[in-house]
Amino acid sequence: MVTKASKQNAKNFKTLWVRFDADSSDKHQLFFKEHSIRNQEPEYPRKRTLFVLNVPPYATIDCLSNAFANLCGNVQSVTFSNTKGFKTAYIVFKQESSLDKAMEFSKDFIITLKSEKSICLTGLERWCKEYNDTLYDEQLMKKDIEECIASYDKQIQDHIAQEKAAEEDNDGWVTITGGKKRGQFAPSRKESTIGKVQQKEEQRKKKKQLLNFYTFQIRETKKQNLAELRKKFELDKKRLQELKQKRTFKPF
Structure with a gap:
């Protein structure tokens, strides 16, 4: 059911046609208007943004x-609000006059996406390009790493220079600070922290050991358990005899 409000909203849009290339017999109708709302987003400035509906999936x-x-x-930027199926696009021009030209398109005007000047990739070529775009250039990566290391070294040198300058006061006295064995800027460890580190290391070593893996290990373990049980039994017998002696009834 078409309501009166939907008819009024449809009247606000203008139409044109879009096709993939000049040989395409299939074409899609686009609905567009100037993007102007009460709470205008800063990335979509007023009088320079075109709001487009029904953009086909092959349009990049x-x-x-x-x-x-x-x-x-x-064109300053093109943004899709949804990427599945037919899309909604926000086209931001650099000048207001460009938006005026777009608003003058007739309803029978056809935009061809692929031409000699504009390449529109689809299918396998598009997937290959999207994958290659995700790969980082090795030379750029090496340059970024070198810049990061150089920046870190400079920070360390500046920190050392500040510490040396702070050690000497106006009277010529030198403040002696404790040297750190684990690095120049490593924080001191507490005893509790050292204990936790040692405990984790012992647990890691125990996990690496293969207990009762061989037959002789199982046999030796059984012997040790049996010897411990006999020793405990003798101690319990001795303790029981001592308790009996202490409980002897002595009226006088």
Whole structure:
């Protein structure tokens, strides 16, 4: 059932057509309007943002950006609010005049996404490109690591220089501080912390040991248990005799 409100909302949108390439017989209708709401988001500025509905799944950010840039002017960004099926797009132009050109499209105008200037990848080529984009360049990674190490070394040197400057006061006296054996900036360990570390190390060693794995180990374990039981039995007998002697009735 089509309500009066939905008809009014549909009237606010303009339409145009989009196709994959010039040889495509299939085309999709786009619904678009200027994105202008009461609580305007900063990433979608007023008078420069185009709100587009029914964007087909094969349309990517790059090909959509290139298509509108060639027709209207420089595009600042293209954002999809949903990535499954037909999508909703926010196209932000760099100039307000570009949005005015987009709003002048006729309802029969057709946008072709793939051309000699604009490459729109689909299928296996698109998946390969998306996978390659996730890989990090080895040279860039090496450069970032070297910059990070150099920055860390500089921080260490600055810290050492500050400590040396703080040790000497105006009168020429030198403050002697305790040296740290586990590194220049390693915090001192408490006894409780050392105990926990040793306990974890002992538990790790016990897990590595194979107890009662061989036949002679099982035999020796049984002998030790039997000897401990006999020793405990003798001690219990001796303790019982002592209790009996203490309980002897002595009226006088």
